[in-house]
Amino acid sequence: MRATRPGRHLWRPYTQMKSAAAPLEAVATWGSRIVLADGRELVDGIASWWTAVHGYNHPHIARAVADQLARMPHVMFGGLTHAPAERLAARLAALLPGDLDHVFLVDSGSVAVEVALKMAAQLWLNRGVTGRTRVLAFRGGYHGDTMGAMSVCDPDEGMHRRFGAYLPRQVFCDLPHTAEQAAALDAALARHRDALAAVIVEPLVQGAGGMVMHDPEVLATIARLARRHGLPLICDEIFTGFGRTGTLFACEQAGIVPDILCLSKALTGGTMALAATVATAEIFDAFWSDDPAAALMHGPTFMANPLACAAANASLDLFEREPRLDQARAIAGRLRDGLAPLARLPGVRDVRVLGAIGAVQFARAPDLAALKADLVARGVWVRPFGDIVYLTPALTIGADDLDHLLSALGRSVAETLRSAQLS
Numbered sequence: 496m497r498a499t500r501p502g503r504h505l506w507r508p509y510t511q512m513k514s515a516a517a518p519l520e521a522v523a524t525w526g527s528r529i530v531l532a533d534g535r536e537l538v539d540g541i542a543s544w545w546t547a548v549h550g551y552n553h554p555h556i557a558r559a560v561a562d563q564l565a566r567m568p569h570v571m572f573g574g575l576t577h578a579p580a581e582r583l584a585a586r587l588a589a590l591l592p593g594d595l596d597h598v599f600l601v602d603s604g605s606v607a608v609e610v611a612l613k614m615a616a617q618l619w620l621n622r623g624v625t626g627r628t629r630v631l632a633f634r635g636g637y638h639g640d641t642m643g644a645m646s647v648c649d650p651d652e653g654m655h656r657r658f659g660a661y662l663p664r665q666v667f668c669d670l671p672h673t674a675e676q677a678a679a680l681d682a683a684l685a686r687h688r689d690a691l692a693a694v695i696v697e698p699l700v701q702g703a704g705g706m707v708m709h710d711p712e713v714l715a716t717i718a719r720l721a722r723r724h725g726l727p728l729i730c731d732e733i734f735t736g737f738g739r740t741g742t743l744f745a746c747e748q749a750g751i752v753p754d755i756l757c758l759s760k761a762l763t764g765g766t767m768a769l770a771a772t773v774a775t776a777e778i779f780d781a782f783w784s785d786d787p788a789a790a791l792m793h794g795p796t797f798m799a800n801p802l803a804c805a806a807a808n809a810s811l812d813l814f815e816r817e818p819r820l821d822q823a824r825a826i827a828g829r830l831r832d833g834l835a836p837l838a839r840l841p842g843v844r845d846v847r848v849l850g851a852i853g854a855v856q857f858a859r860a861p862d863l864a865a866l867k868a869d870l871v872a873r874g875v876w877v878r879p880f881g882d883i884v885y886l887t888p889a890l891t892i893g894a895d896d897l898d899h900l901l902s903a904l905g906r907s908v909a910e911t912l913r914s915a916q917l918s
Contacts, residue, residue, distance in 0.1 A: 509654070516864065519871070524551035527892045529876055537876040540886045540900045545702070545734055547765030549813050550891040556764050559809035563802050572600075572799040579804035586811050587773060590743060593752030597779040599772045599791070600799040604733035604759035605639030607770035608695075610793050611729045611755045612643045614774060615693035618727065621781045621789045627692045631666045631684065631726075637703035638695065638731050647695050649704055666691065670701075670709050671716045680717070684724040693755070694721040695729040698745035699849060702734035706854035706885050708847050711749035718751040727754035727778065733770070737761035737810075738819045738890055740850035741827060754778050764810035769803035822890045826851040826897065830886060833901035842912040844882070854885040855904070861911045869910060873903035884908065 506512065523530040527550055529537045542548060549556065563579065570577060584598035599614075601607050612630060619627040632638070632647035637654075639645070645655040646662040655662075666687050671677035684691070698714050701707040721728040730753035735745035739761065742748055746756070755778060759770035782791050813819065830853035837855050838846040845856040860882040870877045877884060877900070884907075886900060 516868075526550045526552075527889045527896045535874070537871065537874055538892075538896045538899050538903075540875050540877040540888055540904070542887055542889045543765050544760065545739065545887045546760045546763075548737055548739070548761040548819065548890045549764045549810065549817075550889040551765070553764060553809075553813065555813060556766050556806050556809040559805045560766060560802055563805035568802050569797065569800055571796070573794060577799075577801050577804075579801045579808060580799040583804045583807050583811075586808065587758070587771060590811070591756065591773060592744065592747055594776045595752065595756055595773045596776060597774045599774070599793070600804070601770045601772065601793075601795050602768050602797045602800065602803075603639075604757065604770050605641040605644045606795060607733065607757040607759055607772045608638045608644040608647070608729075608731060609641055610772040610791075611695070611731075611757050612647070612693070613793055614755055614772065614778060614791065615727050615729065617791065618778060618781045619692055621784070626690060629663070629665055629687065629690045629692065630729075631668060631687065631691055631694045633670050633696055633701070634667050635670070635701045635704040635707050636695075636697055637701065638697070639733075653704065670696075670713055671720075672709065672713055677716050677720070681720050681723075684720055684726065688724050688726070691724075691726055693727040693729050695731060697731045698735055699740050699748065700735055700745070700852060703880075705856070705881060705883050706847070706852060708849045708852075708854075714746065714749035715751055718749065718753070729753060729755045729757065731757045733757050733759040738814065738823045738850075739852060739887065741820065741823050742850075743814070743820065762810065763803055763806035764813065766806040766810075767800070767803035768797075769800065769807055817891075819890045823851040826888065826890065826892070829894075829897055829901070833898075833905070834886075837905055837908055840909060840912055842915065843908070851890055852885065852887050854883055855908055857882045857884075857912075861915060865914070866907060866911050869907045870903060873907060875900050875903045877904060 520532040521529050522532050527539050529539050587598050588596040599610055630647050635649050638647050645658055646665050648655050650667055668680045668683050669676050671680045696717050718728050730746050732744055736758045754775050756773045763769050782789055827848055827850050830848045834846045834853050837843055842858050844858045847854050863879055866879050
């Protein structure tokens with residue numbers, strides 16, 4: 496017999512619908528708070544999947560979106576253009592390192608990765624080279640939920656491993672933390688060079704793969720080896736872009752300029768769906784031709800949506816006017832101090848912090864449902880996954896709310912470990 500319960504028509508993300516607890520109903524947001532239908536307020540520790548970097552309901556973004564809505568909420572981007580997109584592209588090009596000057600605006604992070612993969616593959620075709628269809632990616636990585644993006648996610652432990660039979664076969668290596676791993680990467684690039692279109696990496700942090708962090712030197716090694724073998728480097732900054740790691744873009748810390756860079760999540764300050772795939776002049780020039788077949792063959796219906804572009808421009812205004820990077824660095828210090836004691840708890844494998852990202856890794860995966868419920872009971876919204884519980888708050892979070900997050904998380908982790916020992 497089919498279920499007849501409220502909300503049964505919505506199919507929710509990453510959720511076994513038969514056994515899942517009923518979701519909490521949000522009715523409002525403000526600052527770093529989510530207001531529930533029953534009147535409770537939760538301090539949001541993850542900024543709605545890392546998007547709301549300026550906090551919720553920032554008045555400057557709200558005004559920009561309202562003004563754009565009154566004039567032109569959307570117009571197709573095929574054969575037309577508009578000022579919000581033109582301005583956003585120019586501003587991104589000015590902010591990004593090197594000659595990352597050519598901005599392709601799409602509507603989600605997964606699609607930004609799909610476009611990057613398509614750019615890399617078509618680049619070789621436009622140069623008259625066939626057979627370069629594979630991508631070298633890194634174990635532990637996550638790049639999105641669409642088919643191409645899934646193919647460059649971790650093939651063994653990632654959330655998409657069940658789709659292996661459907662996906663393109665890519666080449667995977669370990670991140671080069673050691674000289675031996677760097678040599679193995681170099682060898683893999685040489686062995687597969689004639690089949691590879693590009694290399695893709697998440698700079699400094701593998702986010703949804705477990706908040707796994709690496710030094711800028713690791714990223715610099717990847718860039719150096721990709722260049723040695725003549726392969727474009729794609730940096731997926733969907734998570735790390737816009738101040739999350741303490742610099743505006745994570746690749747800046749390694750002093751590198753990728754050939755293609757993907758942005759989303761915080762691009763609009765968590766207000767509207769928008770993403771960008773940005774390429775250097777060298778990549779773009781391979782598509783600059785009198786041959787119609789050489790054009791980039793992609794065009795989402797809602798690409799460069801004016802409302803979303805207006806929100807993104809307003810978000811960039813805030814990075815210019817307000818001290819977001821200083822705030823990220825201050826959060827990093829508070830996370831280090833607040834999470835450090837948890838490293839001494841039996842059952843905690845690791846505690847790590849990079850910029851405004853803090854993660855606690857358990858020795859073995861806890862009862863996630865119980866942990867989530869306990870965190871909500873303590874007045875915070877945090878979504879642990881696998882063996883990780885993490886914090887990625889808004890860069891504008893107040894000191895009291897951040898202290899509450901750290902206190903609640905510490906107590907919840909301790910209680911979870913205590914319960915596991917008793918069971």
